[in-house]
Amino acid sequence: MQHATIFGGFGGQGLLFAGHLLAQAAVLEGRDVSWMPSYGPEMRGGTASCTVIVADHPIGSPIVDAADSVVALNPPSLAKFEPILVPGGLLVLNASLIEAQPQRTDRDVLALPCTALARISGDDRMVSVVALGGLVGRTGIVGADAVRRALSDLIGVKRPDLIAADLAALEHGLEQAGVLQRV
Amino acid sequence: MTGSPELLAAPTPLAQPIHPVLMKGNEAMAEAAIQAGCDAYFGYPITPQAEILEWMARRMPELGRTFVQAESELGAINMALGAASTGARVLVSSSGPGISLMAEAMSYMAGSELPMVLINVMRGGPGLGSIGPAQSDYFQATKGHGHGDYRVPVLAPASIAEAMALVADAFELAERYRTPVMILADGVIGQMMEPVDPTYRTPPRRSADWALTGADDRPPRAVRSLQLQPEALEAHGRRLQAKFATIAECEVRWAGEQLEDAEIVIVAYGTSARVARTAIERAREDGLRVGLFRPITLWPFPSAALSAVAADRRAILVVEMSSGQMLEDVRLAIDGGFPIFFHGRTGGMVPTPGDVVEAARQAWAATGPDDEPDPLSLIELGERSSVVTR
Numbered sequence: 036m037q038h039a040t041i042f043g044g045f046g047g048q049g050l051l052f053a054g055h056l057l058a059q060a061a062v063l064e065g066r067d068v069s070w071m072p073s074y075g076p077e078m079r080g081g082t083a084s085c086t087v088i089v090a091d092h093p094i095g096s097p098i099v100d101a102a103d104s105v106v107a108l109n110p111p112s113l114a115k116f117e118p119i120l121v122p123g124g125l126l127v128l129n130a131s132l133i134e135a136q137p138q139r140t141d142r143d144v145l146a147l148p149c150t151a152l153a154r155i156s157g158d159d160r161m162v163s164v165v166a167l168g169g170l171v172g173r174t175g176i177v178g179a180d181a182v183r184r185a186l187s188d189l190i191g192v193k194r195p196d197l198i199a200a201d202l203a204a205l206e207h208g209l210e211q212a213g214v215l216q217r218v
Numbered sequence: 219m220t221g222s223p224e225l226l227a228a229p230t231p232l233a234q235p236i237h238p239v240l241m242k243g244n245e246a247m248a249e250a251a252i253q254a255g256c257d258a259y260f261g262y263p264i265t266p267q268a269e270i271l272e273w274m275a276r277r278m279p280e281l282g283r284t285f286v287q288a289e290s291e292l293g294a295i296n297m298a299l300g301a302a303s304t305g306a307r308v309l310v311s312s313s314g315p316g317i318s319l320m321a322e323a324m325s326y327m328a329g330s331e332l333p334m335v336l337i338n339v340m341r342g343g344p345g346l347g348s349i350g351p352a353q354s355d356y357f358q359a360t361k362g363h364g365h366g367d368y369r370v371p372v373l374a375p376a377s378i379a380e381a382m383a384l385v386a387d388a389f390e391l392a393e394r395y396r397t398p399v400m401i402l403a404d405g406v407i408g409q410m411m412e413p414v415d416p417t418y419r420t421p422p423r424r425s426a427d428w429a430l431t432g433a434d435d436r437p438p439r440a441v442r443s444l445q446l447q448p449e450a451l452e453a454h455g456r457r458l459q460a461k462f463a464t465i466a467e468c469e470v471r472w473a474g475e476q477l478e479d480a481e482i483v484i485v486a487y488g489t490s491a492r493v494a495r496t497a498i499e500r501a502r503e504d505g506l507r508v509g510l511f512r513p514i515t516l517w518p519f520p521s522a523a524l525s526a527v528a529a530d531r532r533a534i535l536v537v538e539m540s541s542g543q544m545l546e547d548v549r550l551a552i553d554g555g556f557p558i559f560f561h562g563r564t565g566g567m568v569p570t571p572g573d574v575v576e577a578a579r580q581a582w583a584a585t586g587p588d589d590e591p592d593p594l595s596l597i598e599l600g601e602r603s604s605v606v607t608r
Contacts, residue, residue: 055240055411062240062413070240070411074266074349095496097410097489100570 037090038176040104041119043112044129044163046083050108052189053163054085057170059185060177061089069097082111089176104174106166108149110135127169129162145169145212152207158197161204168208179209238413243378243403244269246414247311247337250382252277253418254389256335257306258284260294262316265349266405267339270311291319295336299323302332303441305429307389311337314355315346317363324398325364328458329443331428333392335385337401339408340539342566350566351405353488356543359402360517367455369462371469372400372516374487378412383419384514390421395465396428402516404539406489406568471514472523476502480509481532482578485524485548487513490537490569497574508535508578516544521551533557533581537574540564557585 040057042050051072061068072085086102088094104125107113110133113126120126122141131150147169153161164186171182186201241249248270251259259274271287278285284301288294295310302308312320317338327334340355342348359372371391375381381403388399430441445451476498477483486494491512501508511527513520528534534556536545542560549558561577563569 058411059240062238068240068411068413071406072409074405074409094412094492095499096493096571097406097412098493098568098570100572 037088037092037094038103038174039086039088039099039101040106040170040176041084041086041099041102041116042106042108042163042166043082043084043116044106044108048108049160049163050083050106051085053106053167054087056164056167056182056185056189057087057089057177059188060171060181061087063181063184063188064177066091066177067094069094071097082109082115084112084116104170104176106163106170107133108162108166109133113137125170125173127166127173129166131162143173145173147208147211149208152211153204156203156207157200158204161200164201164204165208165211168205168210169212170208172209172212179205239416240411241378241414241416242269242409242411243381243406244339244408245273246378246382247385247401247403247408248273249277250385250418251309251335251389252281252283253420254386255307255420255423256283256309256389258286258298258301259309259311260286260288260297260301261311262288262291262294264291264313264316266341266351266408267311267313267337269408270337270339274309291316292323295320295323298334299327299330299332302327302334303330303430305426305431307393307423308334309337310334311339313339313341314343314352314358315341317355317358321358321363323364324370325366325368326443327398328364328368328370329366329454330441331396331458332398332441333389333396334398335388335392335401336398337385337403340402340404342564348566349405351409351489351539351568352564352566353402353404353490353539354541354543354564355402356516356538356540359400360519360547368458369465369517370398370400371395371465371518372402373471374402374514374516375407376488376491376512376514378407378410379414380514381407382414386419386421391465391469393421393424393426395461397461397465402488404489405566406492466518469515470518470520470523472520473512473514474527475510475512477509477511477527479507482506482508482535482581483511483528483531483533484508484535484537484574484578485511485513485544486537487516487544488539490539493569493571494537494574496571497578500571501575501578504575506575506578506582513544516547519544519547519551521547524548524551525553528552528556531556533559533585535559535561535574535578535581537569537577538562539568557581559584 044050058070105116106127108129129149130146149162149165152165261271342352373384392399484494559581
């Protein structure tokens with residue numbers, strides 16, 4: 036099994052962090068994983084992305100020409116990454132920011148109001164964690180419990196004050212993944 | 219399969235299994251250097267290697283060791299030259315534009331026979347180029363940098379775990395042969411995260427009976443590259459060349475994957491080798507037997523091993539993130555006996571597995587009888603890759 040996810044969005048939306056969480060969850064499950072960011076100026080405010088591959092065997096290329104899932108947190112990343120989604124793949128969209136409809140029909144779409152759900156969770160910055168909850172809930176790339184443990188690993192020491200909001204954001208995403216109809 | 223002579227000591231076995239941790243390539247290389255006993259680090263920030271400097275800035279002072287962010291790359295490498303003269307274990311890191319600035323001191327250090335490890339996390343060039351990953355500094359690393367008649371060992375990691383191991387090996391090689399050693403990584407190796415076992419190796423210290431430690435109770439020593447007498451410089455050069463010959467004989471490393479039945483042999487190092495690995499899986503699913511020959515030492519290049527591996531194959535396909543630099547060493551190793559194909563991307567672009575499969579298919583199709591059925595003829599081809607027949 037190998038699953039490649041591309042996270043795309045504005046710098047500051049936390050997509051590198053969401054990818055890191057997914058990667059850490061995969062490590063906790065004893066899987067192989069690669070996390071590859073777009074680096075450089077994107078980190079300073081433009082459109083950024085990262086590619087996370089989770090596999091049950093050693094990973095070859097950390098760069099992909101086809102994604103099994105795309106998490107698009109802003110309109111430019113939907114335009115950029117929708118074309119390389121595999122047929123039948125999952126598009127997780129931040130419906131709070133993306134009004135455009137996906138162009139393709141041969142895919143599963145999970146349109147989550149990530150920004151709104153992040154606010155309900157207690158912190159506007161948790162947009163990408165909501166999306167990650169949706170991704171994990173819909174695909175099962177890793178178990179939800181591994182993501183909760185990964186959250187604790189990554190921010191439990193550095194920012195314990197953020198754990199509650201992060202966990203709430205994750206749960207909102209997981210819940211919506213189960214509730215929202217496949218379209 | 220590996221062609222590496224086991225000259226370097228194996229890692230110390232651990233009493234308890236260690237769980238893998240997720241590390242970024244730059245940070246893993248920096249920590250590996252610290253654990254290898256690096257006494258001093260000198261650097262200047264540049265993407266995509268800045269995390270090495272940042273990691274060292276935090277960790278080295280914690281350990282009471284020397285960290286200096288110099289005023290420029292010129293300053294950094296000349297500080298390293300000075301520190302290495304005292305027998306210290308020294309690390310410097312940069313990316314292409316900075317390595318070019320360091321070239322002069324590399325030559326001085328090779329001439330003065332000073333050990334140092336230099337990490338180049340390659341980005342697109344020439345000039346300031348881009349910050350994207352590239353392998354366009356192969357010529358510089360293996361044939362160039364500074365002036366004069368010298369070589370330095372160049373080690374090319376294809377994973378973060380391998381990068382960590384090679385950092386320790388590089389210190390050992392540097393001190394064994396009294397020479398700068400370069401780790402040639404690229405932006406992907408530097409920037410990505412992979413799980414690694416946090417096991418490290420500290421090479422044993424050798425007695426540095428040449429180091430400048432103060433001549434209070436012993437005859438004075440000199441560390442220099444200046445030899446004004448032609449006879450003396452020629453003799454010095456011959457001694458250096460004898461050392462390089464020993465390195466070329468004893469320190470060649472490479473790895474092979476799926477070579478046993480391979481008709482097409484891909485030659486690739488670093489990130490290109492990772493892409494090739496995925497391409498090979500895909501090609502084999504479609505019945506095209508492809509294998510990988512991965513040089514780990516770029517100098518000394520594993521010419522004899524490649525020549526032996528290539529015998530009786532159908533074609534060689536070289537894949538690089540450059541316009542064809544290692545390709546020249548492959549052609550020298552094969553010495554005209556064989557069809558060689560090339561696929562390269564540049565400027566921060568990374569070849570995709572699909573590109574490489576297509577290049578392998580074209581190499582296969584171009585080398586057989588005309589009426590031979592193509593095992594990949596059913597694959598839907600996208601944009602044609604930039605294959606150049608050599």
